[in-house]
């Protein structure tokens with residue numbers, strides 16, 4: 018097996034991974050940085066982010082406001098020391114991307130423009146039209162090329178972490194185009210593999226968001242934190258799940274039901290006027306808006322479309338000029354994928370799985386419990402997002418904590434020796450057997466697509482916007498069965514070159530494990546908080562559950578869920594208030 | 601278990617594959633006629649400098665039917681060449697006014713206006 | 729929404745472990761009005777042959793992975809709707825790997841050359857002195873942004889490379905997307921690196937390889953206008969050349 022030695026290995030070249038690579042290279046140019054990604058960096062799903070990135074920019078705004086919006090938006094499940102650090106770093110990180118050339122939209126006098134997002138007291142979302150993630154990713158990627166110490170391994174698929182005496186030793190991967198396995202020996206490893214939305218059938222997440230890094234860390238003994246919190250975005254296009262950014266509502270778009278009525282006023286978000294207004298109506302937080310859709314659906318007030326129940330997102334009153342300047346991509350997407358020109362007609366939308374708040378357990382240093390192992394971006398849970406992420410905090414999070422991870426991984430790498438070859442190779446051989454088994458199994462009784470469909474179905478029916486004890490129990494049971502069925506999965510493609518059938522199967526295995534942590538953590542959290550809504554336990558229960566759930570892997574069994582206190586520094590849990598009463 | 605990328609080659613007939621490429625080749629081909637016409641013009645000027653006899657025989661050659669056919673063809677192709685280039689100008693020289701680009705229409709139109717004006721000046725000079 | 733119509737995909741397949749040249753294989757897929765070519769390919773992969781190989785991720789025309797030749801035109805397969813290829817209730821399309829690139833397997837191309845070209849044009853902000861973060865952002869007026877904004881929209885889908893005969897004839901040609909990106913940075917009011925990029929953009933592999941076919945701009949799904957970016961650089965390069973010869977010592981600067 019090929020062995021590559023590097024000081025810092027970064028798995029994932031999306032926004033978080035690229036930011037980490039740049040930070041590590043800047044912290045110490047003499048350290049070698051190896052950036053692995055299963056797709057070319059610019060294909061990473063950060064590219065799909067539309068609306069913007071939050072960071073205090075206006076004189077009337079403050080770090081405190083950003084803090085408070087984030088903590089209440091997260092239903093007080095955020096670690097407040099991390100949030101404080103995050104809001105303070107946010108503007109600096111965003112300025113840096115501006116210096117690197119990100120084409121942020123501007124005010125007439127040439128300053129960076131900001132727009133409001135849901136749950137936000139004062140507008141602080143920096144945007145590059147409605148292709149913010151795309152511009153941010155390409156800016157980071159192009160900037161990363163100027164650092165000679167950063168070496169990329171594009172289209173290299175990582176399957177496992179290697180551990181030596183309880184500390185990180187590297188990763189096992191294979192080059193997709195040749196199938197060749199390789200061991201990357203590293204003093205520090207940073208996981209930046211993004212979210213796991215593909216566990217669900219209907220999602221804004223691209224095909225690559227299969228939670229690989231979470232599963233790798235989980236298998237290596239790192240707990241997954243707050244996995245039950247999965248964000249539904251209220252406005253996805255029916256059929257494809259393509260996102261219609263919150264920016265559409267930030268710019269003044271409204272949501273109406275089949276009677277043309279702005280139904281959000283019935284769910285504590287009103288009154289509807291004046292509009293637009295911060296923290297009210299369509300600019301409420303995502304969890305509340307998605308839940309309102311479900312409630313309306315129960316009452317039969319959705320619009321019946323060829324794609325099933327939808328609501329209408331109406332932008333017509335914004336006018337063509339504003340739409341062309343601020344929301345050109347939205348217009349293009351709606352026209353292409355649902356045949357609607359937003360200038361003349363409302364867009365059909367419905368809630369869609371969007372973001373995993375939970376992830377690899379990290380602290381404010383981006384470190385995990387395994388020395389030398391760091392995680393940042395959507396795959397990690399610091400936690401600044403708590404029970405519901407505030408729109409536009411995630412792009413900023415991957416900058417802030419990507420940079421932290423890069424710097425700390427560099428510092429760690431300077432202080433430890435290179436792990437031993439023999440140890441790592443022996444471990445790699447063990448892990449590699451799983452991959453080889455998939456390639457060699459010829460008489461499998463299960464197909465990747467069959468199991469994936471079963472996984473998607475059970476997650477949606479049992480672990481969706483609203484959950485119950487029964488639904489979750491059924492899902493947990495189904496997942497246990499899927500885990501055993503996965504042992505019999507066989508693939509068509511046995512070749513070494515560019516085998517996407519193989520990577521698809523490995524991803525499926527990862528997703529089943531991730532799904533199980535989600536459903537099990539949800540089952541055990543007998544309260545409702547943020548995006549986790551239990552019909553059988555509708556109230557928030559701070560006495561019992563102002564805690565992070567920590568799912569630990571247990572070989573051959575269901576995961577074990579433990580709890581960990583939330584860090585509260587200066588904001589005591591209170592009721593989340595939106596609409597007329599919001600301050 | 602190893603890589604063996606297939607290396608395709610571009611056939612010589614690539615430009616016959618699509619009307620778009622054919623139009624491009626046509627535009628490139630017209631350069632030959634434009635070039636030839638310019639060469640003839642230069643020869644004419646040189647003949648003129650050699651005295652009336654030389655100039656006279658040059659004019660004689662010009663009035664040959666083959667030469668007339670060539671000039672008609674050259675005119676058609678030069679026009680085609682000009683029109684295609686005019687259409688491409690907005691791409692080569694975008695012009696900004698205030699915060700916006702001038703749309704292609706006016707840029708293309710302006711070139712026709714200049715063309716017409718130049719032609720009138722030349723015609724006027726010749727007729728006088 | 730779905731009806732009984734079937735749709736035929738003639739896919740040019742290439743398996744490096746058993747083939748020497750690509751060959752066509754035909755698949756029938758159930759026609760769905762909402763489907764794009766990528767959906768049909770995924771249906772084949774899930775239901776007929778799991779070894780069919782292609783790249784994709786976002787399914788929303790922004791990651792740039794899924795470029796292919798459909799009926800010999802380079803397109804994003806996640807934005808090419810089957811319904812647009814339907815004639816008299818029937819549909820057959822050919823699907824192949826992007827032209828002008830080596831084929832790794834089926835619809836997957838080898839794009840190493842492009843990654844090298846991208847890096848060669850130094851696509852990052854170059855400044856003589858860095859601005860400290862404490863000083864805040866640069867001032868960039870909307871019209872300064874507008875000047876280059878369209879050239880920033882490139883998703884690296886490589887449709888333009890597949891459309892460009894000059895790329896096919898001269899594989900070293902830096903090509904449309906990378907040259908447009910160089911121009912994008914040159915035009916950015918925050919950048920000071922134009923002279924450094926000229927070593928590549930005005931080299932024998934740079935803008936002068938372009939004969940202004942302008943097929944790149946025709947096929948570009950993001951209106952990046954690479955053809956324009958190249959012509960503008962040619963004009964600049966010519967002026968530069970002339971000035972270098974007119975003003976003694978200018979070039980040495």
Ligand SMILES: Cc1cc2nc3c(=O)[nH]c(=O)nc-3n(C[C@H](O)[C@H](O)[C@H](O)COP(=O)(O)OP(=O)(O)OC[C@H]3O[C@@H](n4cnc5c(N)ncnc54)[C@H](O)[C@@H]3O)c2cc1C
Nearest residue numbers: 029030031032033055063068069175211394395409411412
């Ligand atoms: C449609 C959409 C719109 C959004 N809009 C916004 C917004 O407006 N504002 C906001 O703040 N947030 C937004 N988000 C959320 C935000 O974009 C994401 O959370 C964030 O981009 C994740 O970045 P990342 O770097 O963590 O992961 P990604 O960008 O997903 O990158 C993951 C990387 O890991 C690599 N990888 C994964 N698995 C492996 C493996 N096994 N081996 C090797 N490499 C691997 C991938 O190749 C990729 O490079 C949006 C999300 C979506 C889906």
Ligand code: SF4
Nearest residue numbers: 882883885886888948
């Ligand atoms: S310039 Fe256009 S066609 Fe070429 S790679 Fe970029 S987006 Fe694709």
Ligand code: FES
Nearest residue numbers: 787791792794806
């Ligand atoms: S799948 Fe991303 S561009 Fe088509």
